[in-house]
Amino acid sequence: WLLSLDSEPSPEDRxxxxxxxxxxxxxxxxxxxxxxxxxxxxxxEIVEVDGTINPDFVxxxxxxxxxxxxxxxxxxxERVTERDVYDASLGARCP
Numbered sequence: 334w335l336l337s338l339d340s341e342p343s344p345e346d347r348x349x350x351x352x353x354x355x356x357x358x359x360x361x362x363x364x365x366x367x368x369x370x371x372x373x374x375x376x377x378e379i380v381e382v383d384g385t386i387n388p389d390f391v392x393x394x395x396x397x398x399x400x401x402x403x404x405x406x407x408x409x410x411e412r413v414t415e416r417d418v419y420d421a422s423l424g425a426r427c428p
Contacts, residue, residue: 353384356380356384356385357384358427359380359386359422359425360384361427361428362422362425362426362427363376363377363379363380363422363425364377365426365427365428366422366425371406371421371425372402372418372421372422372425373400373402373418375390375391375400375418376390376422378390378391379418379419379422388419390415390418390419391415396414396415396416397414397415397416398414398415399412399413399414399415400412400418401413402418404417404418
């Protein structure tokens with residue numbers, strides 16, 4: 334939207350801006366979790382270049398492709414699915 338001193342942004346523009354902020358916050362949280370080792374590096378692929386979220390980020394179709402990672406913090410790498418990593422990313426917060 335174009336900035337005008339005479340008008341407020343439309344509800345659609347405010348909604349789109351809120352979505353953009355939420356996606357940027359989500360991407361920041363995922364990057365921080367990967368840096369801390371809470372999520373595997375592959376989790377960076379959850380957020381597409383355009384900011385959209387993609388729970389199918391490892392391989393073929395579906396979110397059931399597996400990788401080995403210690404998602405539960407018990408010190409042991411277990412087989413986890415893309416869905417497990419995606420679900421774990423939901424709580425990732427930007428520092």
